Amino acid sequence: MSPLFPALAAGSSRPALRFGDQTLSHAELATAAGSLAVGIAGAPRVAVWATPTLGTAVGVVAALLAGVPVVPVNPKTGERELTHIVTDSSPALVLADRGAELPPILAELPRIDTDITDGADLTDTGDRAALPAEPSPESPALIVYTSGTTGPPKGVVLPRRAVAATLDALEDAWQWTESDVLVHALPLFHVHGLILGILGPLRRGGSVRHLGRFDTDGVARELSSGATMLFGVPTMYHRIAEALADDPGLAKALAGARLLVSGSAALPVHDHERIAAATGRRVIERYGMTETLMNTSVRVDGEPRAGTVGVPLAGVGLRLVDEAGAEITAYDGETVGEIQVRGPNLFSEYLNRPDATEAAFDDGWFRTGDMAIRDPDGYVRIVGRKATDLIKSGGYKIGAGEIENVLLEHPGVREAAVTGEPDEDLGERIVAWVVPVQADAPPSAEELAAHVAAQLASHKRPRTVRYLEALPRNDMGKIMKRALHG
Template sequence: MALLGGDEGRPLRVAGEEVTREELFARASVVAGRVGGARAAAVNAAATLDTVVAVVGGLLAGVPVVPVPPDSGPAERDHILTDSGAELLLGDGDFGLPSVPVTGPGTASASGSPEPPGGETAMILYTSGTTGPPKGVMVSRDAIAADLDALAEAWDWTADDTLVHGLPLFHVHGLVLGVLGALRTGSALVHTGRPTPEAYAAARGTLYFGVPTVWSRVVESGAAKELRGARLLVSGSAGLPAPVFEALEAMSGHRAVERYGMTETLITVSARHDGERRPGQVGLPLRGVDTRLVAEDGGPVAHDGESPGELLVRAPTVFNGYLNRPEATAEALRDGWFRTGDIATIAPDGWHRIVGRASTDLIKSGGYRIGAGEIEAALLAHPAVREAAVIGTPHPDLGEQVTAFVVVSDAVGERELIDFVAGGLSVHKRPRAVRLVGSLPRNALGKVQKKLLPGL
């Protein structure tokens, strides 16, 4: 099966513009004919049909596609273009590169085009750059195909589905899953342009993708009631707070499917369409995926559902390496295992819970190792708390103290929230400081940017 599934299948609609598969592949084939042989091709990855045509055209040509966030600043954009070695820009944009037009009708079909080798890099996706300049993640065609096929099995995703989402087209969630997944399975796609509750409610899909912020807004607006006719609601890119999980179920009748992945691994763990869904947990490894936990000294961590350790992943979906960074690649990939940098617990029955990032979410306080995610979940159980983020901040005696940044809907004091957490968790896990803030800094996928919290 070709990576993109061929030109047979149901239509795609992006931000109100619809195209048949045949029309899409005809237009993309013209683009492919113009870019063949380029080292890499950049795409100004706005949420438009032209972006989809550009990406498909690059993939048909076997040229690595470099999605560039449309809101990226000049420094970030210049770094991505320089580091990736992009020689062309597919579509419009002031990138200082020769531009290949992607608009207009196609005159050719992709059905007879030879499939590039599966091990070749399909995309160069750039990380968020939380520990320095963004790194280029080289994702192969085989990795994408393996991941999409495993997800189709786990979610029973078929050509009979209509996928609905409004996620950015420069990340794994919105682009690889949300566009290439629809192409590979043959399902219809409705990309709403922006992920508004009204657009989700009006789309009448069977399969919906969203990040926690989207699902929270869908619940708050009442639009969740209009999703009762759907088959599956999938949440990812960050943990779905239990109150939102429960409210979504109450209004839509659906217990959300949560899943876990990274740019470097694609999606590796998920709840299944025909299985249990547990709030705050991301499920079981997908077909072909192995996982394990290690301590800071590299030793094994028990799969008892309580002991946190760094999550390691071994799978056919793992990336080819970081572009131009052999040292970083060697550090991340050891003996076939990718070090995710995420802290997790694994239950005896194999269910995974993501506690947070090792760099920001594993707090070492007074000799204890504390997962920030557990405290965030406890805070979110308070009826006045709308959002919560927890980090470790310096403490002269404990090394680090648990500090919470909280957005509330009603008047509530710091001491009340501290006592609320201490009443449900071990005393050493209670926040020693609570800061009430108007909002939490988030990226385009709704993930809290914890490095910015100390400045609030």
């Protein structure tokens, strides 16, 4: 297998990482990470205190150069969950920025500081000669813990093969090159922010500028000064859409971007349309998860169709199955099935959970738990999670996502979520949770039901509407539907 980061091996002088006023070229990163890697080589695995800093990126790259699996740790993780993660993964040491205050369970471990000291000599000292050869493609690269919505978080073991396969498939889909400069402000403890946002540019030999914290001024500044791509989540793009009317500089900066990508949750159609109207640029969406990395994307040379996650990436097999496990062959834009995938992008196992690993697969196909329909041209439209977003009402199988998108098109709706609740007559009734634009004058339940029925079908209209000041969301902007109840 070729190195994960060819530009580091080549000692490129091109910029690699920029966090605030700290910048490293590929050659400087190779030296800094290479020196750190020598000190951790041979460790069974290491934890990284994943603050949005240059030190975190250097620490992760160092571990990968050393062939040591990385466990990224969310600094906001609560005590009970953190104890589970550390106990389950048993890291030999922790990498963290100098001065970062660690919780007791991590403070007990041997610690190596990862930040770059001002004035440090980053000329190549030759220490990297002591590093091991490139590990096998199946060797673990990262162990990323799931959100734990159905029990304690599971450690998803991602091999080097999966990281390389996903990033190379995105190179093809997005025409991603060493000339691209990515700007993002995502956390660095999950797949989107760390693997796509940091390791992606490094594998391509390009550059990433991390904002540290998202704000529209930072986005406009970087896209106006050489950045070509923006990665974000729907919450970020919603804030961009809200700001565009009063910020012509932001609109001009986005208009000049080569690629705008949203992921981790569905981007509402009305935000798509507001951004496109103001900038002439379409946001494209991709679909992935911790266990599979990236599965599909709207291609840069394809139609940037709002409300879809595009087509399967190169090397990814994707099928839909019904409740009995039979494959759905229809491409009719209507038939709902569970997405199953297979390919080199898949994880190896759940750490210490052979039972869960076995249960996750169906004859080599990974059961994603996501429900979708396919358009005649192969575009995939995700309609929700099997556990929370598939509503069985009056004999119909209904995806919550399509109703949410239509609700968000209503001018009186700022945010919306749809769930199902038990109903003696229908089996389940459709419930809409709505954050109105005007709290003192929300659209009526009857008006919203008629709006949905006119756009979709009568059986898809919400039977109950509940009004909220805000929807519960996690750090990635995903709506936490389990927190919604009557």
